Amino acid sequence: MQRAERGMDNPALDKAIELGNELGLPVIAFFSAINNFPHANWRHYHFLSQGLVDAQEDLRARNVEFIVRRPPHNALEKLAVELGAAAIVADENAMREPGRWREVLAHRIDIPYWTVDADNIVPANTFTKHFYAVQFFRPKFFAELPKFLSWPSPGDARHNWKRPRGFESFAVGNDLTEGWGPPFDRSVRPVDTFTGGTRAGQKLLADFVTNKLADYDSVRNHPERDGTSRISPYLHFGHISALSITRAIEDAVAKGNCTPEARDAYYGEVLAWRELCVNFVRFVPNYDNFECAPDWARESLRKHLRDPRPVVYTREQLQNHQTHDDMWNAAQQQMVEAGWMHNMLRMYWAKKILEWSPTPAEAFDTCVYLNDRYFLDGRDPNGYANIAWAICGVHDRPWFERPIFGKVRYMSGASTGKKFNSKRYIENMREGKLFGE
Numbered sequence: 001m002q003r004a005e006r007g008m009d010n011p012a013l014d015k016a017i018e019l020g021n022e023l024g025l026p027v028i029a030f031f032s033a034i035n036n037f038p039h040a041n042w043r044h045y046h047f048l049s050q051g052l053v054d055a056q057e058d059l060r061a062r063n064v065e066f067i068v069r070r071p072p073h074n075a076l077e078k079l080a081v082e083l084g085a086a087a088i089v090a091d092e093n094a095m096r097e098p099g100r101w102r103e104v105l106a107h108r109i110d111i112p113y114w115t116v117d118a119d120n121i122v123p124a125n126t127f128t129k130h131f132y133a134v135q136f137f138r139p140k141f142f143a144e145l146p147k148f149l150s151w152p153s154p155g156d157a158r159h160n161w162k163r164p165r166g167f168e169s170f171a172v173g174n175d176l177t178e179g180w181g182p183p184f185d186r187s188v189r190p191v192d193t194f195t196g197g198t199r200a201g202q203k204l205l206a207d208f209v210t211n212k213l214a215d216y217d218s219v220r221n222h223p224e225r226d227g228t229s230r231i232s233p234y235l236h237f238g239h240i241s242a243l244s245i246t247r248a249i250e251d252a253v254a255k256g257n258c259t260p261e262a263r264d265a266y267y268g269e270v271l272a273w274r275e276l277c278v279n280f281v282r283f284v285p286n287y288d289n290f291e292c293a294p295d296w297a298r299e300s301l302r303k304h305l306r307d308p309r310p311v312v313y314t315r316e317q318l319q320n321h322q323t324h325d326d327m328w329n330a331a332q333q334q335m336v337e338a339g340w341m342h343n344m345l346r347m348y349w350a351k352k353i354l355e356w357s358p359t360p361a362e363a364f365d366t367c368v369y370l371n372d373r374y375f376l377d378g379r380d381p382n383g384y385a386n387i388a389w390a391i392c393g394v395h396d397r398p399w400f401e402r403p404i405f406g407k408v409r410y411m412s413g414a415s416t417g418k419k420f421n422s423k424r425y426i427e428n429m430r431e432g433k434l435f436g437e
C-alpha cells in the first residue's frame, strides 16, 4: 500500500482479498514508511501519519492485518520472505520514482506480483497515449467510466493471520517521524488546517455534498468564499478515493439535493481533469520540468527569452510573500499557512512566477519547489500538469502573442481580481481566515 492509503474502496486491496480468499491464505497490508520520500517533509508526513490510524481500523474490519515498518527494517522483499508470502499485490503510482520502485521490485522477487490502479477510477493503462487537450480526453474518458463505477467486492478476508509475538511493526497512532534526523526534512511545519485520514476526508466530503455542491458551479471561482471541496490532500494521500466521492455525489443527485449541472461541473474537475493529469505524468517523461513544453510554446517562449523583465524576484522573496502584488502575496500566504490554495489563485500564482523569473525553465522549477514544499496535495500529477499548463501551455492552446509569455496564456492581476472579491480575499488572509467565509 503506497499511493492508496486506505482500507475501503480500494481496488488493489480488493484484488489482494479476492486472491487470498481463493488461495485459502490470509491477507496482510504493508506500508513502508521511508524517511526520504522525494520532496516530502514534516508537513506531509504528519498528515500521512494521522491517516494510518483510519487505514488500520478499516483494514482490521476486513480481517486484514496492517504492518508498517520504518527504516532500516522496511524492505518489502525481506517481509515477503519472513511471511512466506505467496503473492504481492501493489497499488500503482504514475510518477517516476515510485513507478521505478515497483519495477525494481518486480525484478527482485520470484513470486507473482500484480499492480492495480487504485488511484484513478478509469485505470491509467486504459489509454495508450497522452491526450493533448481535455476536449480530446473527456469523451474517451466518459465512455470508459461506466465500466469502472462498480465491481463485485470480495468483502472481507476469510483467513486469519495471527501476528507472531515480537513481530516487527510500527505502532500506528504514534508519530511516524519520531526520532528521525536527516535526511528527513523538518523545515516545513505541520498545519492544523487539515487532519489526515479517511474519517476526516469523509467528513469534509459530507459537508461539501450537503452544503456546497449545489452551488459549486457558481461559487467555485470565488476564492474569497469557501465553495470548493478542499478534498485534494485526501485524494493525494489516497485517504479517500474518487470512487467514494462519485458515490456520494450520485446519492445527492438521486435524493434531489444536487442538480445534474452541479454534479457535471464537479465531475469535470475531480474526474476528467484529475485523470488527464495522471495521463500526462504517465506518458510525458519530463512532466516536472520545462522540457515537457509543447513545440508551439517552447518556440514562442524562446523567442521572448530576452524580453526585459520589469520585476524579478528571488525564490526566497516569493516564498516569504514579499512581492509588490497584494493578491499574489495573500495567495502565497494561504499556501504557506494553510498548506492549500484556491484553484483560481493557483493559476494566477504560477503565471506571475513566469513573469517574475529570469527564464521559463527557472519559473517551472520554482513553481515545483514551492508547490511540492508547502501544499499538502503537492508532489502529485495534478501539480505537475497544472504547473505545465500555466508555464508552458500544456493542455492549452496558443493565445495572442505578448512580451515574456509569447503565445502562452496570460493572466493579469486587474482582470483576475475582477472575477471575484479580491479585496475580501486579501482581507481574509490578513485576518487569518485561511479558507474564506
Ligand SMILES: Cc1cc2nc3c(=O)[nH]c(=O)nc-3n(C[C@H](O)[C@H](O)[C@H](O)COP(=O)(O)OP(=O)(O)OC[C@H]3O[C@@H](n4cnc5c(N)ncnc54)[C@H](O)[C@@H]3O)c2cc1C
Binding pocket: 220, 228, 229, 230, 231, 232, 233, 235, 236, 269, 270, 271, 273, 274, 277, 341, 342, 343, 344, 346, 347, 350, 371, 375, 377, 378, 379, 380, 382, 383, 384, 386, 387, 390
Ligand atoms: C499552478 C497549479 C498548481 C496546482 N497544484 C496542485 C497540486 O499540487 N495538487 C493538486 O491536487 N492539485 C493542484 N492543482 C489543481 C487544483 O488547483 C486543486 O486540485 C484544487 O484547487 C484543490 O482544491 P479542491 O479540492 O477544493 O478542489 P475542487 O474544486 O473541490 O475539485 C475537486 C477535485 O478535483 C480535482 N481538480 C480540481 N481542479 C483541478 C485541476 N485544475 N486539475 C486537476 N484536478 C483538479 C482535484 O483533485 C480536487 O480535489 C494546481 C493547479 C494549478 C493551477
